[in-house]
Amino acid sequence: MTFKNIYNQYKNLVFNLALQYCQNRQDAEEITQDVFVKIFDKWQTFRKDADLKTWIYRITINQSLDFLKYKQRKKRSFIISLFSSDSSYKENRLPDFDHPGILMEQDESLKILMQKIYRLPKNQKTVIILLKIEDLSQREVAEIMKLTEGAVESLFQRAKTSLKKIL
Amino acid sequence: MELDNLDILKNIKRIEVSDSLYHTIESRFEKNRENNIPILKVGIAASFVIGLMLAQFYFLGFSSEINQSNNEIELVEVNNNSLYYE
Numbered sequence: 662m663t664f665k666n667i668y669n670q671y672k673n674l675v676f677n678l679a680l681q682y683c684q685n686r687q688d689a690e691e692i693t694q695d696v697f698v699k700i701f702d703k704w705q706t707f708r709k710d711a712d713l714k715t716w717i718y719r720i721t722i723n724q725s726l727d728f729l730k731y732k733q734r735k736k737r738s739f740i741i742s743l744f745s746s747d748s749s750y751k752e753n754r755l756p757d758f759d760h761p762g763i764l765m766e767q768d769e770s771l772k773i774l775m776q777k778i779y780r781l782p783k784n785q786k787t788v789i790i791l792l793k794i795e796d797l798s799q800r801e802v803a804e805i806m807k808l809t810e811g812a813v814e815s816l817f818q819r820a821k822t823s824l825k826k827i828l
Numbered sequence: 829m830e831l832d833n834l835d836i837l838k839n840i841k842r843i844e845v846s847d848s849l850y851h852t853i854e855s856r857f858e859k860n861r862e863n864n865i866p867i868l869k870v871g872i873a874a875s876f877v878i879g880l881m882l883a884q885f886y887f888l889g890f891s892s893e894i895n896q897s898n899n900e901i902e903l904v905e906v907n908n909n910s911l912y913y914e
Contacts, residue, residue, distance in 0.1 A: 672845045690849060697853050
């Protein structure tokens with residue numbers, strides 16, 4: 662299997678999954694690039710008997726979560742910059758919500774729900790995205806997240822409770 | 829909004845990736861390749877230099893041993909006080 666084949670087969674999966682995490686087209690493209698560079702670099706370490714799709718899901722999730730962590734750090738430094746006189750920090754302003762898949766729907770409640778999901782802890786966010794947006798089965802989610810099906814179910818229930826608590 | 833009904837999330841449209849993205853990834857590979865240090869070549873060069881240094885130390889040590897042995901010439905004991913050619 663050539664790299665181009667892998668790219669063509671999984672580009673939309675990677676891009677859309679990244680988009681659910683960062684909710685911004687530009688960031689999702691950046692994550693997609695990073696994911697495929699990582700796939701290329703780590704191809705030698707990939708066990709050929711393992712499931713390629715599961716592996717790509719894991720890389721994309723980790724890359725997206727790392728990206729969000731990096732974005733949070735940038736946000737913090739931006740807030741600090743508001744109280745500092747150095748104007749160079751102000752250029753780090755983060756892009757706004759720009760999820761084309763939701764903007765196309767023109768559904769305000771969907772947008773609000775997605776913004777709430779964005780604020781969930783990373784494991785709860787992942788469970789909701791994989792189960793409800795990617796429409797994967799509980800068994801598939803358990804395999805991707807390296808958890809038991811019971812743990813996935815309990816995470817999902819906790820995520821729903823957290824969503825209700827978020828104002 | 830009914831949060832129990834998360835099925836609303838299934839309405840999110842799937843988005844196609846732009847065609848230019850593959851070229852961006854390819855150019856990143858090119859850049860990585862240019863920035864990569866050829867570790868094998870650097871390794872060979874480094875081991876060659878280390879080998880030369882070790883050889884130098886070995887031969888310098890060996891030649892100093894020869895010099896030392898040359899200096900240890902037994903002196904002939906002379907039992908009279910007469911000078912040579914006297």
